[in-house]
Amino acid sequence: MYEATKDSAEKTRGQQLKDDLFYRKKNVYEESNAEKIGDIYAYADGYMRYLDESKTEREAVKESIAMLEKAGYREYRFGDPLSVGDKIYYNNCNKSLIACFIGRADLHQSGIRIVAAHVDSPRIDLKQNPLYEEAGMGFFKTHYYGGLKKYQWTALPLALHGVVVRADGTEVSVRIGEDEKDPVFYINDLLPHLGADQGSKPLSSAIAGENLNILVGGLPFADEAVDEKIKLGVLHYLYEKYGITESDFVSAELCAVPAFRARDIGFDRAFIGAYGHDDRVCAYPALTALIDKKDEEQTVMVVLADKEETGSQGNTGMQSCILSDMIDEISRAFSRSPARVRNASLCLSADVSAAYDPNFAEVYERRNSAMISCGTTMSKYTGARGKSGTNDASAETVARIRQMLNARGVMWQTSELGKVDQGGGGTVAMFISRMNIKTVDLGVAVISMHAPYEVISKADLYTMKEAILAFYEER
Ligand code: MN
Numbered sequence: 118m119y120e121a122t123k124d125s126a127e128k129t130r131g132q133q134l135k136d137d138l139f140y141r142k143k144n145v146y147e148e149s150n151a152e153k154i155g156d157i158y159a160y161a162d163g164y165m166r167y168l169d170e171s172k173t174e175r176e177a178v179k180e181s182i183a184m185l186e187k188a189g190y191r192e193y194r195f196g197d198p199l200s201v202g203d204k205i206y207y208n209n210c211n212k213s214l215i216a217c218f219i220g221r222a223d224l225h226q227s228g229i230r231i232v233a234a235h236v237d238s239p240r241i242d243l244k245q246n247p248l249y250e251e252a253g254m255g256f257f258k259t260h261y262y263g264g265l266k267k268y269q270w271t272a273l274p275l276a277l278h279g280v281v282v283r284a285d286g287t288e289v290s291v292r293i294g295e296d297e298k299d300p301v302f303y304i305n306d307l308l309p310h311l312g313a314d315q316g317s318k319p320l321s322s323a324i325a326g327e328n329l330n331i332l333v334g335g336l337p338f339a340d341e342a343v344d345e346k347i348k349l350g351v352l353h354y355l356y357e358k359y360g361i362t363e364s365d366f367v368s369a370e371l372c373a374v375p376a377f378r379a380r381d382i383g384f385d386r387a388f389i390g391a392y393g394h395d396d397r398v399c400a401y402p403a404l405t406a407l408i409d410k411k412d413e414e415q416t417v418m419v420v421l422a423d424k425e426e427t428g429s430q431g432n433t434g435m436q437s438c439i440l441s442d443m444i445d446e447i448s449r450a451f452s453r454s455p456a457r458v459r460n461a462s463l464c465l466s467a468d469v470s471a472a473y474d475p476n477f478a479e480v481y482e483r484r485n486s487a488m489i490s491c492g493t494t495m496s497k498y499t500g501a502r503g504k505s506g507t508n509d510a511s512a513e514t515v516a517r518i519r520q521m522l523n524a525r526g527v528m529w530q531t532s533e534l535g536k537v538d539q540g541g542g543g544t545v546a547m548f549i550s551r552m553n554i555k556t557v558d559l560g561v562a563v564i565s566m567h568a569p570y571e572v573i574s575k576a577d578l579y580t581m582k583e584a585i586l587a588f589y590e591e592r
């Protein structure tokens with residue numbers, strides 16, 4: 118028999134108490150009207166364009182600078198004068214970027230609102246002497262970059278991106294495999310018919326790192342007098358097209374990335390599939406919120422870092438002095454103590470988390486996992502085992518962010534990566550908090566993280582931007 122549902126005025130005492138006392142995650146789509154869902158989908162379109170243009174850290178920096186310049190940001194060099202209202206960016210070797218808006222608020226009181234995301238993603242780098250031929254095929258030797266599952270990178274169309282600096286110091290940039298008419302590249306895998314031995318190996322060793330060789334050619338150079346004709350044919354092509362010789366690979370950064378474009382996933386288009394959501398899904402909201410913000414009170418900084426996937430070392434990684442230097446410069450420009458500015462600052466370490474996946478439920482602890490489409494996700498701590506390698510934000514810092522988000526009605530959730538002792542991971546949070554900057558992790562939950570094609574929810578992307586805007590504009 119039909120039973121009318123009770124409206125909220127008719128809740129029992131228990132139902133009302135449950136509403137008031139329980140912590141419950143809510144699906145953003147379920148809580149949004151058609152207009153809001155329209156906004157969520159429209160914002161995703163811009164993000165997908167950014168993804169397609171930004172498959173490497175160099176491309177992300179270039180694309181981000183173009184967006185910033187369009188919004189009135191100008192290039193800054195250390196030592197340049199600064200004044201309130203300035204919109205600047207610092208280009209660190211074309212591989213990492215700091216954008217900054219100088220607000221009215223006293224830096225001793227308000228510090229700097231920092232959002233740090235990274236724009237490098239797992240990929241397949243070429244070795245410095247990569248080219249050889251064998252059995253009618255030309256190959257590039259590779260060295261993979263970041264934590265990837267090697268078996269996922271075979272038998273896929275790959276594009277080649279990067280730069281070559283020639284012997285005379287001139288630079289040529291390479292991007293092949295993104296245009297429909299371009300050729301693509303490929304890492305061979307074994308046919309199942311001969312895969313008996315391979316199939317009995319653990320996934321982690323079924324494909325050896327040294328076997329991730331990229332198929333790059335097969336047309337022999339037409340000259341009976343020479344050997345290694347395929348290799349010569351490839352080098353001849355590269356010389357004709359780019360003016361590079363084999364020794365120029367020594368001073369090159371070339372990498373293979375999936376040749377896929379970002380696409381909607383599902384009949385209802387609720388999700389986005391793409392290469393490199395980790396961590397452009399945080400970089401893009403950080404940038405667009407900076408460009409769109411109306412409030413001019415706070416000094417706001419967006420850091421787009423390189424090298425996160427290999428441990429944040431190197432001059433373009435977050436373990437370098439670059440962020441600290443930038444804070445020093447800004448502080449001195451306004452006769453403020455950099456130490457006190459750092460102490461007053463607040464940072465969102467904007468990086469992805471793992472979305473609970475019912476297909477692999479055994480590795481997640483559901484109550485404390487990020488649920489897809491339930492909003493941007495805050496992780497008080499990351500790390501492994503007994504919270505090793507984590508920032509672990511204080512209750513007070515978490516409370517402050519919580520208040521900011523709730524005041525603006527931003528939908529967010531709390532999460533940690535997975536079950537205790539199942540593994541773990543880290544972010545740049547620990548390298549920023551090391552500078553005496555209060556830092557907490559906030560990001561977007563990802564399905565199939567570090568796979569060549571990752572999945573996120575458009576709803577989570579959108580709430581990430583809302584959250585960052587609330588963070589920039591809080592007084
Ligand atoms: Mn990441």
Ligand code: MN
Pocket residue numbers: 395426567
């Ligand atoms: Mn990652």
